[in-house]
Amino acid sequence: MYRVYRDVFQGGMKVANYFMGYHMPEYIFGRGCVRDLPQVLKDKDAGKVLVVTDEGLVRLGIAGRVLDSLRDAGIEYALYSDVIPNPTSENVEAGFRVFRENGCQSVVALGGGSPMDCAKGICAKAAHPRKTVRQLQGLLRVHKRVPMLITVPTTSGTGSETTVAAVITDAATHHKATILDLVLIPTFAVLDPELTVTLPPDLTATTGMDALCHAVEAYTNRRYNTKYEDILAVRAVRLIYDNLQAAYEDGSDLVARENMQLAAFYAGRAFTRGCVGYVHAIGHTLGGLYGVPHGKAMAILLPHVMRAFGEAAQPRLAELADACGIPGESAADKADRFLSWIEEMKRRMNVPERLNMIREEDMDQIIWWAMKEANPLYPTPVLWNYDDFKAFIDSVRE
Numbered sequence: 001m002y003r004v005y006r007d008v009f010q011g012g013m014k015v016a017n018y019f020m021g022y023h024m025p026e027y028i029f030g031r032g033c034v035r036d037l038p039q040v041l042k043d044k045d046a047g048k049v050l051v052v053t054d055e056g057l058v059r060l061g062i063a064g065r066v067l068d069s070l071r072d073a074g075i076e077y078a079l080y081s082d083v084i085p086n087p088t089s090e091n092v093e094a095g096f097r098v099f100r101e102n103g104c105q106s107v108v109a110l111g112g113g114s115p116m117d118c119a120k121g122i123c124a125k126a127a128h129p130r131k132t133v134r135q136l137q138g139l140l141r142v143h144k145r146v147p148m149l150i151t152v153p154t155t156s157g158t159g160s161e162t163t164v165a166a167v168i169t170d171a172a173t174h175h176k177a178t179i180l181d182l183v184l185i186p187t188f189a190v191l192d193p194e195l196t197v198t199l200p201p202d203l204t205a206t207t208g209m210d211a212l213c214h215a216v217e218a219y220t221n222r223r224y225n226t227k228y229e230d231i232l233a234v235r236a237v238r239l240i241y242d243n244l245q246a247a248y249e250d251g252s253d254l255v256a257r258e259n260m261q262l263a264a265f266y267a268g269r270a271f272t273r274g275c276v277g278y279v280h281a282i283g284h285t286l287g288g289l290y291g292v293p294h295g296k297a298m299a300i301l302l303p304h305v306m307r308a309f310g311e312a313a314q315p316r317l318a319e320l321a322d323a324c325g326i327p328g329e330s331a332a333d334k335a336d337r338f339l340s341w342i343e344e345m346k347r348r349m350n351v352p353e354r355l356n357m358i359r360e361e362d363m364d365q366i367i368w369w370a371m372k373e374a375n376p377l378y379p380t381p382v383l384w385n386y387d388d389f390k391a392f393i394d395s396v397r398e
């Protein structure tokens with residue numbers, strides 16, 4: 001019965017998607033292009049900006065350099081730099097207070113997915129000051145003009161610089177959930193690979209695997225993609241196949257960094273319409289409950305989920321193998337080799353094989369939250385019910 005409901009829901013979504021107006025932000029790309037940020041803000045009449053970033057970027061001096069460039073260009077700004085990884089509703093509320101108290105008109109997000117998502121949350125709050133983050137989470141709940149958002153990603157992973165999504169953890173319940181709204185697609189993205197050279201190897205690996213996960217989940221999902229999203233997903237996978245290991249081994253390899261920056265951007269656009277799947281649905285709950293870094297959860301879960309889908313995912317995985325030049329006798333063989341590539345890469349980059357943080361008493365909560373996020377919205381190749389989730393999670397825990 002639920003399957004029928006899901007099919008009807010997804011059929012409706014597929015039609016609705018044609019009227020959604022998905023688009024990419026305007027963007028600039030290239031080594032050192034963050035130096036053009038002040039000019040971008042002037043061209044866009046951004047007015048006074050709130051810069052949203054985190055402690056790590058302040059410590060590295062990256063935030064300081066960007067703020068200096070704004071000051072030198074005579075651009076007024078306020079700063080909110082307390083975003084934590086897996087940002088919380090408290091981060092959004094605190095950032096929004098800084099935005100309002102300083103009379104800001106626009107927001108610049110500098111950092112990985114956490115500052116970018118917090119900035120999106122602040123924009124959503126600016127449109128609905130009296131609503132809580134929880135009330136804004138879900139599909140198309142903002143639906144109102146928001147302040148201009150300019151994103152400057154410093155990881156190559158989330159693609160938040162181009163997506164409709166802001167993933168925020170409720171500070172009280174630890175439920176990590178998503179605000180999904182077209183108005184949250186940033187106006188502009190500054191894709192400067194030089195900003196990512198300071199990423200240590202472990203973060204390079206896991207954030208890169210997050211981008212891979214976006215592309216693979218979007219590509220193996222059914223229903224919502226058009227040819228355009230498919231092409232972007234395939235390109236992202238190919239770029240990651242060719243460059244992630246190199247960026248991990250030599251963080252200063254700017255060609256690899258450039259290509260990873262593009263891969264994350266393409267993958268973000270692909271899943272904005274194609275959606276993610278059960279890797280994300282489970283991974284988000286682990287981020288909210290235990291603070292597991294998002295990319296790490298993705299990297300652990302991705303091959304396990306794809307293998308658990310069995311035959312249903314194999315034809316699409318085989319196409320991704322073809323795109324990477326991974327040979328095989330049949331679709332099943334190619335899919336297997338593609339997943340083996342991911343598993344080997346995980347081992348080489350020291351990503352753990354299994355989940356070691358799950359407490360038995362949380363299992364029920366994890367499964368309900370994952371199901372709430374994924375069903376009926378995500379058009380995964382196989383539909384999982386409670387028992388399927390339980391069996392799967394049991395099979396990947398230590």
Ligand SMILES: NC(=O)c1ccc[n+]([C@@H]2O[C@H](COP(=O)([O-])OP(=O)(O)OC[C@H]3O[C@@H](n4cnc5c(N)ncnc54)[C@H](O)[C@@H]3O)[C@@H](O)[C@H]2O)c1
Nearest residue numbers: 056085086112113114154155158160163165167198199294
């Ligand atoms: N909105 C979306 O579409 C979307 C998609 C996927 C994930 N996400 C969310 O994004 C968040 C994860 O973002 P993330 O993986 O980019 O990590 P992050 O933003 O949480 O950053 C992780 C750490 O990396 C540090 N860091 C960032 N850039 C650095 C650099 N250049 N050099 C050195 N250190 C640097 C940060 O200071 C931080 O300590 C999660 O909350 C996840 O749910 C959002």
Ligand SMILES: [Fe+2]
Nearest residue numbers: 158210214298
């Ligand atoms: Fe992700």
